[in-house]
Amino acid sequence: MNIPFIDLKKQFSLIEKQVRANMDAVLEHGAYVMGPEITELEKRLADYCGVKHALGCSSGTDALILALMALDVKPGDAVFTTPFTFFATAEAIALLGATPVFVDIDPVTFNIDPEKLDEAIKTMKGEGSHVLPKVEGLTPKGIISVDIFGLPADFDAINAVAEKHGLFLVEDAAQGFGGVYKDKKAGALGKIGCTSFFPAKPLGCYGDGGMCFTDSDELLERLRSHRVHGQGPDKYDNIALGINGRIDSLQAAILLAKFDIFPKEAELRDEVAGRYNELMGDIEGLTVPTTPEGYRSVWAQYCPLATDSAHRTRIQDALKEAGVPSPIYYPIPMHLQTAFKDLGYKTGDMPISENAAERIFALPMYPYIEKATQEMIAGVIKKA
Ligand SMILES: *Cc1c(COP(=O)(O)O)cnc(C)c1O
Secondary structure (H helix, E strand, O other), X not given: OOOOOOOOHHHHHHHHHHHHHHHHHHHHHOOOEOOHHHHHHHHHHHHHHOOOEEEEEOOHHHHHHHHHHHOOOXXXXXXXXXXXXXXXXXXXXXXXXXXXXXXXXXXXXXXXOHHHHHHHHHHHOOOOOOOOOOOOOOEEEEEEEEOHHHOOOOHHHHHHHHHHHOOEEEEEOOOOOOXXXXXXXXXXXXXXXXXXXXXXXXOOOOOOOEEEEEOOHHXXXXXXXXXXXXXXXXXXXXOOOOOEOOOEHHHHHHHHHHHHHHHHHHHHHHHHHHHXXXXXXXXXXXXXXXXXXXXXXXXXXXXXXXXXXXXHHHHHHHHHHOOXXXXXXXXXXXXXXXXXXXXXXXXXXXXXXXXXXXXXXXXXXXXXXXXXXXXXHHHHHHHO
């Protein structure tokens, strides 16, 4: 028997009628790109997050690029971020000609460590000992923190560091949308929040899509302009450079149907994770994920740690034998990526991320996974 890593079929059976009705409406009105569904989705998601504005766009990657464009990131700027993330976070920084500067993570939450962040910024200003990229003449400009695996980072602490040094904070909530930090929602935790609607994310469409969130009227206008090639008030007089960052009406129509059940699904995901933790919390040598007090993860991934890489291989072999996928997010931290070799980082620079990369693995996670399946998976891991 093969267990899916993410099963979207059950979800589809619950919302099929609404999905089809919403898609039919698009086929009838014919505004295939940037139609009325986008505005409705923006309004509903902004309300859910508790922010003033939301702006739909073509992907999570493009949401990050738009955010950095709106914040005027350019060559010579340093943007501090975590090495323990999906490539797109750091890629967006480098695509704008700026330099990603990596700061190691907290070993429990896997999110950027606010103390090390402060140290790295101080070092760039000339008084600290954090490892920095081998690039001359950088100016600290901003921070991108990531809600890794669906758990928001420690935003009070990170915002305090950002304010102290006069840097912007962008929240990469591609995995975090639906998560909670104290009394706030993921997406609402930085100057601009960015999320992704890739099908495998907690709120996914049936293609690509993304969204930016902000409370700032001015940033909204900048995001809106960059989304469509830097357009100005006169459509054929462009005031800046931008991208083709539009989103399709069909994707928004699908998201509207999915969003109806999303708050409930976020709760179910949390229950599924709680059950995994219960089933596996006492397995020797295995570390199950911890959610700090006042946080809620939306569990984009459920990722335990094995004792070491040999233990992980044993677990993964046993799971494979049982038909259970257990992919690794992420096997190579950003500072060791080939594309960033010119930054001059080396193994040992980010020991906590490197250690996690050797021990981590993910288990099947979706709101409708059966209890018996989870018990079977836990049993296989226990034996390994
Ligand atoms: C998925 C993801 C992205 C990119 O989103 P896309 O919609 O695939 O472009 C960016 N950052 C993180 C942390 C992600 O998980």
